Amino acid sequence: MTALPFEILLGIYLGVLTGIIPALIAGVLGFLFKYVTNVSIPGLGVVVLALGIAGVNGGLMALNDENIRTSQNAVALLTAIIVVLMLALYAHSQGDKLGGSVPKRISLRQLRDRTLNTDVIELVGGRNQVRVTVTGEVNDIEGYPPLPADLQEEIKTGQWTFPADLPVDELETRFADRLQSELDLADVTVSVDERARASVAAAPPIGSTSKRVPDGKRAVSLSALVPSGMTRGESVRIVTADDTVTGTLIAARSGDKPADPAPKPTDDLATDGGIDPEPSVPKPPTASTTTGGEGRVTVVVDRTAAKTLLAASEPQVIVLSRGTRREFELVSLLRRSGIRFRKQTVKPGGPLDGHTIGEADVRDRYGVLIVAANHDGWQVAPRGSQLLSAGDSLYLIGSREALAAFAEVAV
Template sequence: MALPFEILLGIYLGVLTGIIPAVIAGLLGFVFKYFTGVTIPGLGVVVLALAIAGVNGGLMALADENIQTSENAVAVVTAIIVVLMLSLYAHSQGDKLGANVPRKISLRKFRDRTLNTDVVELVGGRNQVRVTVIGEIGDLEGYPPLTTADRTAIKEGEWTFPADIPIEELETRFADRLRSELDLADVSANITTDAKATVSAAPPAGSTSKRVPKGKRAVSISAVIPGGLARGEHVQILTKNGSIAGELIAAKSGEKKKDKEKEAEATATTDVQTDGGTDSASGATQPLTTGGEGRITVAVPRSAAKTLLQSERGTVIVLSRGTRREFELATILRQAGARLKKVTVVAGGPLDGTTIGENRVRETYRVVIIAAKHERWQVTPSGSQPLSAGDDLYVIGTQDDLRSFTEAAA
C-alpha cells in the first residue's frame, strides 16, 4: 500500500476514533478546572485518550479486516497521533473555558435594571428621577386599611431620587422614605423602568402597644393625675375594688381653669446630667404631665386588668423609684472620707507572685481589697488569694492610703 494512502487512512481512522476521546477530555478539563481549579496533567489526558481510542479502534478492526493487516502500521501510528492531538487540544480548550466561566452567578444581576433615559432629569448638575405613584394604593395583609389622608399623601407626594442607581435599590429607598416621612408600619413598592410605582402600605402602628411589656395589659381609668409624671413611672391606683400597681404608659388631663382638651403630656424643658455628674445636656425635652382631671393608662398584670375595668374612677399614688444600693454605698463611703479605686498589679512589683496575706495589705497599707480578678473575679478575697501581674483589684481606703498602695502595686 502506498505511503500517502496509509497516511490518509491514518488521519481518517484518527478522526473517527478520536472524536469521543476528545469530547471526554474537554469535558473533564472543564469540570476539574471549574469546580476545583486544578488542571489535569497532559500524561493523564494521553493515557485516557489512548484507552478510549483503543476500544474504538478494536471495534473498527473487528468490522473491517483491512485494519487488522500488518501493512497498515503507518496508518495506525498516524491515527494515534491524530487522536492525541485532538484530545490534547480539546482538553486545553475545556481547561481554558473552566477558568473563564464565573463561578458565582447571582440572580440579582438579572434584576439590576436601570431607568429609561427619557425619565431622567438633570438638576443642579446631577441626574435625578421623579417617581410617580400610579393606580390605587393597596393594603398589606395582616394590617388595617390605610386612611384617606395617608393614601392622598402617598399619591400626591413628590418623590425624587438619584437616577444612577438600579431599580431594586430605588424601590428600597422609596419604601424607606415612605416609612420615615409618613410613619407607616410597612411598605411594599414596585417601580418600572419608566419610574412608575405601585404601592401597598400599612397605617402607622399605635404607640401605646409598643410600650406594653410582655405579659401585661394596658388599661385606662379616670383619675386626678399628678403633674410632672413621665412614661415609665410606677404608680398605684386605688379603686373601690382594690389597689393595683402598674407602670405609666400614657396620660391625658386638663386643668379646670383651662381647656379640658389640653394634652397632659406637655413637653417640659429640663436639665439632664450624665452618670459622671460633670457633663450636662441642657435643653433636653421630656414628656411630662401637667396635672389635673383626666385619664391615665397603666400597664398592669392580666389578673389585675379586670379590677380596673370594673372601676369607673381611681386615685393615683406615685411610688418612689428608690435608690440603687451601690450608689448609696458609694455615697456613704465618700461621706466617711473613703474612696473606691481600681488598681492593676504590675509585673515585678512587690505584690507580683505573692498573696494578700503575705503582704498584710490591711495592716501595711490600711486599705481593704473588696474584689480581685485572678483568672476569675473573687469578691471579698481571703488572705490566701494569689496576686500576679495583670490582676485587677478594687480597693477601698483614703486618698493617701490608696496612693501608697497604688505605688506599691506598681
C-alpha cells in the first residue's frame, strides 16, 4: 500500500494539472456573466462545470500515463477533486469581483481624465492649490498676428494658481479661460501635464469692440456727462431731445485721469541702514470703472436707435438698476449640490436625432435634464413632445458623471 503523504501529494499534483483549465473557464465566465447581467453564477453551477471539464481533462491524462490509468487510490482522487474545486471557485470569485468593478462604459474622455501629481500640490490657507508654470516659449496661433513680447512675458511670469482637485482637462479649460479673460486674448490653447507644466499658444487681442457687438446691433459712441463707477455690461438709458434709447455699455471713459493710475517706480529708493522694506504684493486686477465727469461712452443699440443717437446733440446717460440676480444664486446652489450645466449639440444619426424628448427618455436613461433646446428657436423647459434633430443645441443639467456619459453616447 502506498504511503498516505505520497497519495496526497499525487492528488495535489493531479488536481493542479486538471484544474487549470476549469479555473480559467470559471473565471472568464464569472467575469462575463457579472459584467453583462450584473448577476453572479451560482456556486453549484461552478462546481458542476469544473468537475465536468476536469473529468475530461483527467481522462485525457489517463490515456497518456499508465500509472494514472491503473491507480486505484481513493485518497489521491479525492484530493485532486478538492484542489480542482478550490481553484475553480477561487477563479470564479475573482472574475465575479472584477466584473462588478469594471465600468460599463469606457470612453476616451474618461481615459483622459488625468489627475495632477501630488508633489505639485500646495496647502495655502487650509486649501489645496496648484501653481501652473508655463514652460517653453508662448507659441503663436496660425491665422492670427504674432503675440507681442510683453504679453508673452506676462503669460510666462504670471502667478497662475487653481484648486488642486481639478482633473487635468478641466485645469486646461480654466487656465485658457483665465488667460483669455484677464489679458483679453483673441484665442488661447493650453496643454498641461501631471506636473502642472503648461504649454501655451495664444493670439493677441484684435477688434475688442466688435467682439462685444451682437448680430443685428450697432455700437454708437457719444460725448456726454458720464456717471462714476460705470463698467462694461451696464444697462444704460440714453435720453435725447427726440427719443429715449436703452442699450448696453461696452466702453466708457471720463475725466482727465485714468481710473487706475500707474504706480511710481521705486527702483531708486534706498533705506538708511535699517530693515529692508518688504516687497509689495501686487493687487489683483479689478474691472476698470469710470471716475465721473465729461467723457465718452460706447453703447450697443438697435439699428433704428443708432440713427437717433448719432443725430443727438446733448444726450444724457442714465444707469438702470440690475436688481438682484437670482439666477446667479440658483447656479451657485446647484453647483454646491454637485449639479453642473453643459451645452451640447445633437449629432446626426444619434439616439436623439429625429426623436422627441419623451421618446429619448433622457432623464431616466441618462440621468440628465434638458432645460432648453434650440429647434427652430429656443424653447425653455421644453415638453416631452419637443422634436430634436441633428444640429440642435441643448442646455443640460446633471451630475458631472451623468453629463460625461450622455455626451459620449447621445450627442
